[in-house]
Amino acid sequence: xxxxxxxxxxxxxxxxxxxxxxxxxxxxxxxxxxxxxxxxxxxxxxxxxxxxxxxxxxxxxxxxxxxxxxxxxxxxxxxxxxxxxxxxxxxxxxxxxxxxxxxxxxxxxxxxxxxxxxxxxxxxxxxxxxxxxxxxxxxxxxxxxxxxxxxxxxxxxxxxxxxxxxxxxxxxxxxxxxxxxxxxxxxxxxxxxxxxxxxxxxxxxxxxxxxxxxxxxxxxxxxxxxxxxxxxxxxxxxx
Numbered sequence: 001x002x003x004x005x006x007x008x009x010x011x012x013x014x015x016x017x018x019x020x021x022x023x024x025x026x027x028x029x030x031x032x033x034x035x036x037x038x039x040x041x042x043x044x045x046x047x048x049x050x051x052x053x054x055x056x057x058x059x060x061x062x063x064x065x066x067x068x069x070x071x072x073x074x075x076x077x078x079x080x081x082x083x084x085x086x087x088x089x090x091x092x093x094x095x096x097x098x099x100x101x102x103x104x105x106x107x108x109x110x111x112x113x114x115x116x117x118x119x120x121x122x123x124x125x126x127x128x129x130x131x132x133x134x135x136x137x138x139x140x141x142x143x144x145x146x147x148x149x150x151x152x153x154x155x156x157x158x159x160x161x162x163x164x165x166x167x168x169x170x171x172x173x174x175x176x177x178x179x180x181x182x183x184x185x186x187x188x189x190x191x192x193x194x195x196x197x198x199x200x201x202x203x204x205x206x207x208x209x210x211x212x213x214x215x216x217x218x219x220x221x222x223x224x225x226x227x228x229x230x231x232x233x234x235x236x237x238x239x
Contacts, residue, residue, distance in 0.1 A: 015138075015140055018138055019088050019089065022066070022088075022089045022091075022092065023089050023091050023092075026066065026089050026091040026092040026094075026095060027091045029067050029091075029092075029095045030095065031095065031098050031099050031102060034067040034069065034072075034095050034096070034099055037067065037069050038068075038069045038072055038073050040218040040219065041069050041070070041073070041133070041213070042073060043209045043212075043213065044133070044162065044206050044209050044210055044213070044231070044233075045070050045074075045133065045162075046073070046077070047206070047233070048160045048162055048204065048206075048233045048235070049074050049078075049131075050077070051160070051202060051204075051235050052129060052158045052160055052235060053077060053078045054078045055074060055077075055078040055079065055080035055129065056078065056080065056081070057080075057081050058080045058081055058128040059080065059081055059084070059126060059127055059129075060074065060080045060082070060083050060084070060129040060130070060131060061083075061085075061122065061127040061129070061130050061131070062074075062083065062084070062086065062130075062131040062132065062133075063086050063130060063131065063132040063135060064086070064087060064117060064133070064134070064135025064136075064138070065086055065087045065092070065093075065112070066087055066089070066096075067092050067095040067096050067099070068085055068092075068095070068099055068100070068110075068112075070131055070132075070133045071083050071096070071110070072096075072099055072105060072110075074131065075105060075108055075110070076104070079108055080129070081109065082109040082110075082111070083108070083109065083110045083111070084111050084112075084113055084127075085110065085112050086113045086114075086115045086117065086120060086122070087113075087114070088114070088115065088116055088117070090114055093112040093113075093114055096110070096112045097110075097112050117135065117139055117145050117148065118139060118140075118141050118144040118145050118148060119144070120148045120151070120152055122152045123152070124151055124152065125151075125154045125155070126152050126154070127152050127153050127154060127157055128154055128157055128158075129160070130149055130153055130157065130158075130159040130160070130161075131159075132149075132160070132161045132162075132163075133161075133162050133163070134162065134163055134164065134221075135163070136161060136189075137163050137164055137165075137183040137184070139182065140182065142182070142184065142189075142192055143192055143196070146192045146193060146195070146198065149196065150196040150198055150238055153198075153238040154238070155238060157237065157238045158235065158237055159198065159234075159235070159236040159237070159238070160233065160234070160235055160236075161233070161234050161236065162206060162231065162232065162233035163231070163232070164183045164210075164224055164229040164230070164231050165183055165186050165189065165229060165231070165232055166183045166184060166185050166227075166229065167185070167228065167229075168185065183227075183229060186203075186232060189234075193234075193236060197238060197239045198237070198238055198239065199236060199237050199238075200234050200235070201235050201236060201237055202234070202235040203232060203233070203234050203235075204232065204233045204234075205230070205231075205232055206231045206232065206233050207229075207230045207231045209231070210224060210231040211224070211225060211231075
């Protein structure tokens with residue numbers, strides 16, 4: 001029996017290339033551009049955030065925070081007790097820290113943490129609310145990422161995750177590098193969540209909003225339309 005050809009890039013290789021891409025992208029950002037992007041993504045972020053507001057008195061963690069678009073949007077809508085933004089890009093964190101030092105965020109508690117979402121540098125049961133936007137699909141080991149979410153969540157903690165999803169399962173033998181940055185189906189995502197002790201309570205289809213943002217050049221994500229992906233948001237709780 002013939003052995004299927006292996007990808008020339010391992011999952012680790014792809015992850016490092018993704019990291020390098022974002023380091024370059026975020027290196028061109030400053031506080032003004034980050035604020036513009038935060039406004040651009042609000043049609044996608046706001047519906048989900050409003051489903052779990054208010055945030056007062058809560059410790060929130062944004063996984064894959066980038067320059068802080070989702071985290072600071074949450075802080076604008078309902079300031080939490082503390083916000084922790086985790087990302088693997090040091091340049092993105094520099095932008096988020098600059099934003100945090102300016103008004104209206106200067107008097108709020110924001111901490112940017114350099115880290116890997118598959119091995120979070122955070123304590124067990126530290127988060128009341130966990131956020132993540134368009135980051136889960138980038139993880140080679142999604143099971144590890146989901147388990148890490150569960151680990152840092154307090155019992156009963158709410159989680160809001162939105163991302164691109166495939167309409168079909170990937171072909172057998174298809175290399176991860178060719179898998180649209182690792183996007184999975186909604187069924188596969190649901191199985192991963194349940195296996196980690198996370199229960200999905202609500203789901204919202206945000207495909208139309210993301211498509212409009214991409215077509216209007218407000219979200220630089222041509223692959224989303226090219227591969228005809230869906231964009232879904234989920235509210236979840238730790239069992």
